[in-house]
Amino acid sequence: MNGWPEPLTALITALTRLPGVGRRSAERMALFLVQREPALAQELADAILRARASIHACTRCGALTEASPCRLCTDPRRDDSLLCVVERPTDVLSIERSGSYHGRYHVLGGRISPLEGVEADDLRIAALEQRLQAEPVRELILALGTDVEGEATCHYLARRLARPGLRITRIAHGLPAGTGLEYADEVTLGHALQGRREMT
């Protein structure tokens, strides 16, 4: 015997594919799942499949949603003249939690990163241009991360999307430099939104 029974090894391997899960944590989780009530394992498996089957990117803004277009795109109380551009679907939730924003969103799907092979065409920029044509947007708020690639992507977007009658702003550097939105607390994010400044 040089290890676990095969189905347990398979489960451990599947668990290590999750982000932040090492071999030892995967073993603990797997042992927990096979030793507790079967209902617990069933519930987790069901939750995985149900979430995977029902959650999609909103066809308009790119946020994660069950219905498409999502609640944020269809809510008539939100301000159509404001459009906030973020890197990832999770960033939408971070900004919503700050309670400082009531416009629409657009998820880019990343930022331009030559090192990681991500070019402008890999992002949802063409879709953003179409929205700027079709929707009454008066201010485009760039809420990308403050690291080098986030900055570079903002400058690229500001140049490419500039058009008469459109303000392009960038959320303030209230957040610590060099990090993404997901590590910022609500207050910092709120300040960053309130302190946004004009981009030329």
Place this chain on the structure above:
Amino acid sequence: MNGWPEPLTALITALTRLPGVGRRSAERMALFLVQREPALAQELADAILRARASIHACTRCGALTEASPCRLCTDPRRDDSLLCVVERPTDVLSIERSGSYHGRYHVLGGRISPLEGVEADDLRIAALEQRLQAEPVRELILALGTDVEGEATCHYLARRLARPGLRITRIAHGLPAGTGLEYADEVTLGHALQGRREMT
């Protein structure tokens, strides 16, 4: 919008039930699962259900296995005169990995712990007594953790199981005091097995 879509929230909640998984890690895992290829989520769900359905405690020794009795109980090359008592199914694997032991195993299912409400009757001690009657065991090796409860359980077992012709030994304190078997490396565990000493 004050949070994730419901199926995502359900998945996050199910993931936080796993040991060592906090809210933030669960969110990262859930987002990973709904955003990557569907095959990945399907594979993990399948692995969970398959492991849960096929892995059981061996009816004889209590180790985790697909077939019962398990390979360790049925392997004719192992020494029937040695029986090693451990707390948990995982401890069997830890000892197997040390390569220092070739007898049989018996998993207690825990240790006596008045604080956690675990009494002698909650452990597989009666089953152990039956095995001592039925099997040609000449040495019972107590390989429990070295914390206070592990020590106390060893003393209880040594008293209760004492019988003519049976040596009862305890693995050496090669392992650092106050920890369980799962944190020990193979070498330490090997030393601990080799240095086992007589218990009165």
